[in-house]
Amino acid sequence: MVERGPEKAGVGGSIPSLATIVLNQASRELLSSNNFFFVGDRVRVGSGLTNLKSLIPILTTIPEIRKLLTQGSRFSSLSVDSFSHVPLTGYAVTSILRGESTGGFVLMSKRKDLRKSRPAALPKAPTGIQGLDDITEGGLPLGRPTLICGCAGSGKTLFAIEFLVRGALDYKQPGVFMAFEETSEELAQNVASLGFNLKDLTAQKKMIVDFVRIERSEIRETGEYDLEGLFVRLGYAIDSIGAKRVVLDSLETLFSGLTNAAILRAELSRLFHWLKAKGVTAIITAERGDGKLTRHGLEEYVSDCVVLLDNRVSNQFATRRVRVVKYRGSRHGTDEYPFLIGEQGISVLPITSVGLTHDAPIERIPSGIPRLDTMLGGKGYYRGSSILVSGTAGTGKTSLSAHLVHATCRRGERSLIFLFEESPSQLLRNMRSIGLDLEPWIRKGLLRLHAARPTLYGLESHLVAMHKLTDEFKPSVVVMDPVTNLSSGGTVTEAKSLLTRLIDYFKTNQITTFFTSLTTGERAEEATDIGISSLMDTWLLVRDLEANGERNRVLYVLKSRGMAHSNQVREFRLTDHGIELVDVYIGPGGVLTGTARLAQQARETSEGIARMAEFNGRKRQLDRNCLALNSQIQALHLDLETAQEELQKIGNQEKLRKAAEAQVRAVMARARYADPLANCAQLMNSNYRKEV
Amino acid sequence: MAAIQMPQRKKPRPSPAAAAQKKFMLRLYVAGTTPRSAQAILDAENLCEQHLGGRFKLEVIDIYQRPALARDEQIVAVPTLVRRLPEPLRKLVGDLSNAERVLIGLDLLVRGEHKRL
Numbered sequence: 001m002v003e004r005g006p007e008k009a010g011v012g013g014s015i016p017s018l019a020t021i022v023l024n025q026a027s028r029e030l031l032s033s034n035n036f037f038f039v040g041d042r043v044r045v046g047s048g049l050t051n052l053k054s055l056i057p058i059l060t061t062i063p064e065i066r067k068l069l070t071q072g073s074r075f076s077s078l079s080v081d082s083f084s085h086v087p088l089t090g091y092a093v094t095s096i097l098r099g100e101s102t103g104g105f106v107l108m109s110k111r112k113d114l115r116k117s118r119p120a121a122l123p124k125a126p127t128g129i130q131g132l133d134d135i136t137e138g139g140l141p142l143g144r145p146t147l148i149c150g151c152a153g154s155g156k157t158l159f160a161i162e163f164l165v166r167g168a169l170d171y172k173q174p175g176v177f178m179a180f181e182e183t184s185e186e187l188a189q190n191v192a193s194l195g196f197n198l199k200d201l202t203a204q205k206k207m208i209v210d211f212v213r214i215e216r217s218e219i220r221e222t223g224e225y226d227l228e229g230l231f232v233r234l235g236y237a238i239d240s241i242g243a244k245r246v247v248l249d250s251l252e253t254l255f256s257g258l259t260n261a262a263i264l265r266a267e268l269s270r271l272f273h274w275l276k277a278k279g280v281t282a283i284i285t286a287e288r289g290d291g292k293l294t295r296h297g298l299e300e301y302v303s304d305c306v307v308l309l310d311n312r313v314s315n316q317f318a319t320r321r322v323r324v325v326k327y328r329g330s331r332h333g334t335d336e337y338p339f340l341i342g343e344q345g346i347s348v349l350p351i352t353s354v355g356l357t358h359d360a361p362i363e364r365i366p367s368g369i370p371r372l373d374t375m376l377g378g379k380g381y382y383r384g385s386s387i388l389v390s391g392t393a394g395t396g397k398t399s400l401s402a403h404l405v406h407a408t409c410r411r412g413e414r415s416l417i418f419l420f421e422e423s424p425s426q427l428l429r430n431m432r433s434i435g436l437d438l439e440p441w442i443r444k445g446l447l448r449l450h451a452a453r454p455t456l457y458g459l460e461s462h463l464v465a466m467h468k469l470t471d472e473f474k475p476s477v478v479v480m481d482p483v484t485n486l487s488s489g490g491t492v493t494e495a496k497s498l499l500t501r502l503i504d505y506f507k508t509n510q511i512t513t514f515f516t517s518l519t520t521g522e523r524a525e526e527a528t529d530i531g532i533s534s535l536m537d538t539w540l541l542v543r544d545l546e547a548n549g550e551r552n553r554v555l556y557v558l559k560s561r562g563m564a565h566s567n568q569v570r571e572f573r574l575t576d577h578g579i580e581l582v583d584v585y586i587g588p589g590g591v592l593t594g595t596a597r598l599a600q601q602a603r604e605t606s607e608g609i610a611r612m613a614e615f616n617g618r619k620r621q622l623d624r625n626c627l628a629l630n631s632q633i634q635a636l637h638l639d640l641e642t643a644q645e646e647l648q649k650i651g652n653q654e655k656l657r658k659a660a661e662a663q664v665r666a667v668m669a670r671a672r673y674a675d676p677l678a679n680c681a682q683l684m685n686s687n688y689r690k691e692v
Numbered sequence: 693m694a695a696i697q698m699p700q701r702k703k704p705r706p707s708p709a710a711a712a713q714k715k716f717m718l719r720l721y722v723a724g725t726t727p728r729s730a731q732a733i734l735d736a737e738n739l740c741e742q743h744l745g746g747r748f749k750l751e752v753i754d755i756y757q758r759p760a761l762a763r764d765e766q767i768v769a770v771p772t773l774v775r776r777l778p779e780p781l782r783k784l785v786g787d788l789s790n791a792e793r794v795l796i797g798l799d800l801l802v803r804g805e806h807k808r809l
Contacts, residue, residue, distance in 0.1 A: 213766045220797035222773075223786035228723035229755055229767035236759030258769065258785065 122329040125173070125245065125281040128166025129159070131348030135324060135333035140305055145272050145282040147302040149294045150309030155320055155341055156285040157182075158191065159309065160247040162345045163283055165196045168206035173244035173281075176237040177209045180253035184209035194345045208237045214257030221259060227267040231274060243280060250285040255296050272301050293325065304328045310336070314491070319458055322348055338460045347464055358507040360384070360562075365411075365477075365512060368403030371581035372540075372555075375570065377563035381538055383476070384510035385561075386503050388483075388533060390517040391542035395553050396574055397516035398422075400540065401479045402431045402438065403579055404514055408477045409441035416475035417449045418466060420485040424449035435577040448473055454485045459498050462486065466502060470511070478506060483515040483532070499532050537561045542572060545593050552593035554584060571597065716740070716748040716798070717777035723770040724756050728787065732771040735788035743800055773797075 124138035133139050140146045140163070150156050164175035179187055187209060188198040201207040210233060238246065251271075254264055275282045284302055289295035299306055306325040311318055321336040339348040364379035373380040381387055381404075389397045405415040419427060427449065431438055441447035450469055454462065470478065480486075487495040499515075506513045515532070533539055539558040544551045553572040557565045570581040571593045585592040585600045592600050720736050722729035733752050740748045755762040755770060765774060773784040775798055784797040795801035 210763060212768060214768060215766075218781055219783045219785055220793070221786050222784045222793040222797055223789055224728075225769040225771060225786040226723075227768060228770045229721065229762050229772065230769070232723065232755045232759045233763050233767070236763065254768070 124330070125167070126171060127163045128170045129162050129346050129348060131337065131339070132322070132346075135322075135337055135348060136305075136327060137331055137333075140281055140283070141327070141329070142281055143276065143279045144304040145275050145284055145302045146305040146307060147284050147286060147294070147299055148307045148309060149286045149288050149299070151288040151311060154288075154309035154311040155339070155346065156309055157187075157249050158194065158341055158346060159307075159322075160249050160283045160285055161187070161191050161196065161198075162194070164207060164245055164247055165191075165198075165201065166345075167245045167281075168201055174206050174241040175208075175245035175247065176234065176241070176243045176280075177207065177247045177249065178234060178237075179209060179211045179249055180214065181250060183211045183213075187211075193343075194341070195343065196345070205241045208241055208243070210234075210237050212253075214253060216257055219257060225260075225263065227254075227264075227271065230267075231271065235278070238278060238280060246275065246280045246282040248282065248284045250287065251298065252286050252294070252296050261296075268298070269301050319460055340460050340464050342464055358384075358504070359510070361510055366407050367400075368405075368407030369400075369579050369581060371570065372400075372579075375557055375566035375568070375581070376538070376560055377565055379563075381512060382562065383512055384507055385537035386507070386513045386515065386535060387538045387540070388515045388517055388536040389540045389542060390519050390533075392519050392544060395542035395544060396572060396579065397518070397542060398427070398481055399431065399434055399436075399574060399579055400542070401481055401514050401516055402427075402434075402436050404477060404512075405441075405447060405479060406436050406438065408512075409438075409444075409446040412446070413476040414445075414473060415441070415447050415477040415479065416469060416473050417447070417479040417481065419449060419451040419481055420454050421482060423451050433576070434574050434579070448475070454487075459486065459494050463498050463502065467505065470506070470509070475511060477512045477514065479514045479516075481516045482518045484518045496532055500535060503535050545591065547593070548596045550594050550596075554591070554593060555581065714747070714778040716744050716775065718748060719751045719753060719765070719774040719776060721753050721755055721762065721765070721767050721770055721772045721774065724754060729754075729771065731789070732773075732787055735791075735794075736773060739788060739791055739794055743795060 123142040124136070124140060125142045126133050126139035127136075148156050148159055161177065164177055167173040167175050177187070182190065184198070184202075191198060198207065198209060202209060212230070212233070234246065237243065251268065254268075255261065258264055272282075272284075284298060286294035286296070286298045288308075289297075293299045293306060293308065303326075305327045308323045308325050310321045310323070312321065313319075319338050320340065322339050323336045324332040324334065337348050339346055361383045363383040364381065365383050366373050366380040367376065387404075389400050391397055401417070405417060408415045417427070422430070428437075428439055428442075438447060442449070448469070450465075452462070452465070483499065486498065503513060515536070517532070536559075538560040540555060541558045542553055542555045545554055553574075554569050555572040556567075556569045559565075569584050569586075569591060571584045573580045573582060582597075585597045718736070718740065720733060722732055736750060736752075740750055753761055755767060761767075767774075769785045771785075771787060773788065773794070775782040775784070782797060782799075784794060788794050792801065
């Protein structure tokens with residue numbers, strides 16, 4: 001057979017093909033006559049060839065390959081059956097002699113290979129547990145044991161059982177549950193609350209629950225033993241339903257029933273090897289130990305994947321968390337992720353993976369207040385954006401949100417309001433007082449109100465409740481009022497992380513979110529209590545201005561990503577027909593609002609009238625001046641013409657006089673018979689005078 | 693190996709002599725026909741013959757052949773000698789090479805009394 005070339009790291013069976021060639025009959029015969037032969041649809045190399053390099057001349061005589069090479073494809077190595085790899089000089093072929101179709105060749109360029117041809121990632125068995133597969137990037141290592149450890153009550157058994165149930169239902173992988181602590185009846189009862197029907201699954205041969213009872217009082221150890229009994233039972237269970245998944249919950253019970261730790265350790269190590277050899281994906285649960293992951297050091301044997309569960313209480317709220325401590329051969333999320341045991345099983349959060357990959361729609365949705373739309377580039381908010389309104393108490397944050405909801409429902413889209421402070425009827429009454437009747441929308445099924453105190457349950461439960469409602473109702477706008485209250489159900493950091501995940505989730509689903517944030521008096525107004533402003537696309541700020549014995553609300557757009565927005569402060573008025581935005585008066589006296597603005601406006605009107613009269617008078621005066629000046633200009637023009645004519649006349653007279661004088665002199669000279677010299681001197685003299 | 697601790701009992705322990713009068717129903721679970729299994733079977737038979745005379749019934753079960761039985765009888769380790777009768781049920785885990793331990797486990801011998809035998 002073919003001499004195997006040195007295996008090269010990074011080249012495996014999953015090399016993407018660059019070109020696939022289907023051989024015609026002539027080529028097949030050519031190959032056949034050159035020590036290649038066909039086994040089924042695979043091309044093999046006959047035993048006459050000891051060196052792969054000698055294949056090259058043969059390969060290059062195959063027309064299909066030569067055609068590729070003459071087209072300029074350059075290959076730098078050849079591989080046969082994907083593991084033999086021979087570097088070639090000049091142009092040659094990297095090929096996998098693998099008949100995809102009958103007698104097909106797959107050619108690929110070497111340079112591309114090395115980058116793309118990573119060996120196939122570790123095969124994984126999806127757990128089906130919401131969120132866990134995101135963290136582990138696909139599930140638990142297929143065909144290998146995974147250790148789940150945690151303290152009492154952290155949900156180890158539920159994790160394991162959900163892994164089996166989801167495997168049986170969603171992935172058609174039957175499972176064996178070896179229970180060391182609970183009988184199968186107890187187990188079935190315990191998980192019935194999660195909606196898992198173990199009895200049905202058992203009846204359908206999708207699952208076997210085998211209760212292993214180790215009663216200390218019954219057992220006497222009389223000598224050496226092994227755990228073959230356990231192996232046989234497990235093997236019997238696996239084979240009887242063709243199980244692909246196995247749970248051992250929890251193996252450490254063995255240590256309390258049997259005392260020979262040396263035997264147990266050796267046998268456990270054998271058990272894990274045996275499980276691997278069986279090719280089942282196994283979960284082994286174990287109790288958390290002091291300073292160690294497990295009480296009996298099981299982590300030493302199960303080294304492929306270790307998941308740690310934890311149940312911590314802070315601020316009287318218990319939160320369960322999961323962390324993938326190690327995952328050999330795979331990337332994984334390393335953080336602690338909160339998880340919940342809910343009605344539909346376990347949900348590990350983030351339910352959606354935290355990624356910044358959501359689309360940004362350019363569609364705008366009106367805010368329900370025309371002048372606010374004008375301030376936001378004339379069109380309103382972006383669909384799917386997050387909007388924050390912050391302000392002190394009583395500045396009209398809820399009313400702003402109600403306007404958005406009203407406008408949304410009027411378009412026939414659904415809205416969902418989470419209330420953390422008011423009851424639904426209270427909100428409806430209050431909004432009716434500013435002329436917004438939201439009740440019809442509820443009756444039409446376009447609006448849903450969900451009121452819950454933040455302290456009712458932990459933040460994670462809130463998150464799940466919100467997710468669930470949102471999934472059910474599919475709103476296009478979600479309002480959370482006020483978001484600041486959430487931090488009373490946990491710490492500020494937790495609230496922020498919750499909101500980050502929520503915003504992620506909403507944005508991914510293109511749901512516009514409207515958060516109101518209460519700013520307490522002593523805080524800086526441009527700071528939100530839970531530091532979420534950076535997550536927001538649009539931030540409106542409402543505040544009170546107190547002057548002249550009254551408080552007035554003003555609103556401005558602190559930021560609004562991706563749109564030209566107004567930099568102006570607007571007065572914000574709650575009227576019986578909704579919110580009105582009015583220009584504030586900005587003058588030498590500062591920003592004036594309310595009655596001061598009205599007074600100022602009246603004053604300005606009267607001042608304006610006076611100014612107008614004064615202007616008209618002055619205008620007339622100036623008109624008259626202009627007229628006078630124009631007539632003066634005309635008179636002066638006439639004077640100028642006269643003077644110019646006079647000048648002309650004088651000049652002409654002088655010329656005539658000079659000509660006459662010269663004539664007279666010439667006549668006189670002739671009369672005196674003057675000698676030429678004298679005549680000459682006289683001429684010179686006259687020339688000189690001319691020059692002067 | 694550490695001394696085996698006996699569980700607390702409310703009733704006074706039946707004396708080994710009394711126990712010895714009853715009929716014994718024993719089952720020996722082994723895995724396959726390994727030398728260890730063969731030795732366990734031999735040991736069990738010898739012990740029973742020696743100490744129980746004709747008052748016993750010993751069943752040998754290969755768990756490879758009857759895995760379901762291993763499940764029903766809650767067998768984890770092999771070899772396991774199960775005393776089904778007299779009550780209470782007792783499981784002797786481990787090879788049977790140490791006769792004294794086995795006899796104590798079967799309530800045929802009280803600790804410290806072995807010299808009398």
